[in-house]
Amino acid sequence: MNVNRRVFGLGLVSLGLSACSRIASGTARSTTPDELPADLYPVSNAAYDAWVESFRSRAEAQGISRSTLSTAFRGAGFLPGVVTRDRNQTEFRRTLEDYLSIAASDERVEKGRQAYARHRRTLDAIEADTGVDAKILTAIWGLESYFGERQGLIPVISATSTLAFEGRRGRYFERELMAALRIVQNGDIGASRMTGSWAGAMGHTQCMPTVFQEYAVDFTGDGRRDIWSEDPSDALATTANYLRRHGWTRGLPWGGEVGSRGAGPAGRVIQPQAGGPRFNVTDNFRVIKRYNPSDAYALGVGHLADRIGGGGPLRTSFPPDANGMTKADRIALQERLTARGFDTQGADGVIGSNTEAAISAYQASRGLPVTGTPSLELLRSLR
Structure with missing residues (x-):
């Protein structure tokens, strides 16, 4: 069984098929751990601006006030990185x-x-x-x-409006945008604090806006359904309500x-x-x-x-991978590379970009063909 990136959330804040940072307009800039990549800041896009103007009338017709629209779209804009991620999120397995x-x-x-x-x-x-x-x-x-710790820093209004405008799944994301505006209008959260994944999944348990509307719970009793708060109570209760129903x-x-x-x-x-x-x-x-x-x-x-709850690892082993290596082999490879000065950034038996880079660096240092591919032969050479 292969698992593709669409379902490989694990705190990476990717697509957010789950049920359930403030951006300033202007030029791109370098990022820190608390900031967004440059392509997730708004850029000028006349077609997007025209789409937003036409959307405003549809939103008002569905009960969204002009003041809510004005507040929600203040500082919002077209995010090119959202479109890129939407079009390139199914390859990794x-x-x-x-x-x-x-x-x-x-x-x-x-x-x-x-x-x-x-x-x-x-x-x-x-x-x-x-x-x-x-x-x-x-x-x-x-x-x-x-x-x-990784709820996502992307403003939901910008993300969902970008994807609604882009059109590949326009109807779906226009519904999510409309739901996000109703959440703001209801007073659950201000638009500037409503952040999430690039696809609009929000809060501790990554709910989409339409799911929030139907299942969100004010567990703390403070009058707001706040799934973004440092206190995860509302988010956990919301997810429980979803599963119960x-x-x-x-x-x-x-x-x-x-x-x-x-x-x-x-x-x-x-x-x-x-x-x-x-x-x-x-x-x-x-x-x-x-x-x-x-x-x-x-x-x-x-x-x-x-x-x-205190349980142990799985008892049954998985078979060797396509390179003939077991998980124990892959862990040993990572440990030996790191011991030789080619840091794999951890030894969990999962071959990712850090391990591939370490393998490539080791192969280059030995005058071997640089493939970045793990193998039993490579493991033996590190003994």
């Missing part, structure tokens, strides 16, 4: 083994356990009210925004690896990657997929939730 390695990495599991403990009272109250497992909610939070069964586990305690006797067996672990999944696994329609995503949520 990973195996299920890699996906789960990242979804339930040691770092994410530890952060998840800390977040679960820190917000245990709120999570337990939400579970008591909705029936949705608190650890499942914590895992979704971890995959969507890395427990709130899509059929979550109280007390039913999502499933688990075949043969494990959590697998349970009821459900169906799936094996997403040939030769890899098999999973017994229940109706609640199907409900998780309503949040994001990928088996890999739902397995990532379920496995991370189990690890947050």
